[in-house]
Amino acid sequence: MNTLLSLLTLAALSCTPAAHAGALVDISVIDRDTGTGLTTHAREGKLYVAGTPGHRYSVRIANRVGARVLAVLSVDGVNAISxxxxxxxxxxxxxxxxxxxxVNGWRKNMSEVAQFNFTALDNSYAARTGRPNNVGVIGVAVFREKPLFWREGKIADAPLADRYAPAAKSSAAGAPAPASAPAESAEAQAGAARDEPAQAAGNATRADALAYSKQHRESKDESLGTGHGAREVSQVTYTNFDRASAQPNEVVSIWYDSYNNLVARGVILVPRPIAREPQPFPQQFVPDPAS
Structure with a gap:
């Protein structure tokens, strides 16, 4: 059955932090305007990244196994190809x-995508097409390929390179897959427990710490979604892929929002000044009052 195969192959994940290390694939979110992988934060069995409004991003998918896999990519509850x-x-x-x-964007045809970018929820592609309920999450459903059966005089006598549809050696990715029975999506299992809060050294008073905490709780932004950005070149071609099962072998997911919103929700734990015991003689002389 027809599937898409991207003509772009990327090197193995180098210094980019993996958003989720699954058994079959790793996924991570790359800020294309800074060229960096977004740091992940674990909370209650989910992984989150903080996006910057207006910045373009891509979803990096890395195959961890020695066989082909099919990755069905969902962004805000919308299939990124169809x-x-x-x-x-x-x-x-x-x-x-x-x-x-x-994957840099929504696929428009065999040679172009519309860029993914972080934008206000109301301006997201999902919301603008009447589907705002699942904005804020990226998911990948992964399928193994059905194994080939060895038959004398056919597969067994064919060179290994001829047993699959031809594909450029410098390529990886993309694809309409065969229809199968609907499968329930399972949320990704996050490996790490919630991050431990860092403690910043300093001479702040207890009042300073409380004010700092209140400031971050109150600075909340509008929720982020993924926009339908400018078009760019992204070449793909068709290949064949038969799924080994109707249900995905793995589902990996990552949630996203603005930094301030993730702080307000307690996902990102910011450093806070240490509240020290009041001291009767903090200094020797009387300073001028603040103006």
């Missing part, structure tokens, strides 16, 4: 063994 309300049975991206790819 634009349908996301379901694991839909089209996705095919990655060769140990290959990785960056």
């Amino acid at each position: 634009g349908e309300t996301a379901n694991p049975e839909q089209t996705g991206y095919v990655l060769d063994a140990y290959q990785s790819t960056e």
Whole structure:
């Protein structure tokens, strides 16, 4: 059955932090305006990243196994290739063994995507197409490929390179996959427990610490979504992929919002000044009052 295969192959994940290390694939979110991978924060079994409004981003998917996999990418509950309300049975991206790819946007045709960018929820592609309920999460449903059966005089006599549809050696990713029975999506299992708060050294008083905490609780932004940005070149072609099962072998997910919102929700624990015991003689002379 027809699937898409991206013509872009990326090196293995180098210094980019993996958003989720699954058994089959790793996913991470890359801020394309800074060129850095977004740091992940764990809370209550989920992983989060903080996006910057207006910045473009990509979803990097890395195949961890020595066989091809199909990755069905959902952004805000929308299939990133077809634009349908996301379901694991839909089209996705095919990655060769140990290959990785960056998906930069909503696929418009075989040679272009509309860039992913962080924007206000009301301006997100999902909200603008009447589907705002799942804005703020990126998910990948992963399928293994059905194994080939060895038959004398056919597969067994064919060179290994001829047993699959031809694909450029420098490529990894993309794909409409065969229709199968709908499968329930399972939230990604986050490995780490919530981060421990860092403690900043200093001579702040107890009042300073309380004021600092209140300031961060009250600075909340409008929720983020993923916009339908400018078009850019992204070449893909078709390949064949038969799923080994109707249900995904793995589902990995990562949630996102603005930094201030994640702080306000307690996902990101910011450093706070240490509240010290009041001291009767903090200094020797009387300072001028603050103007």
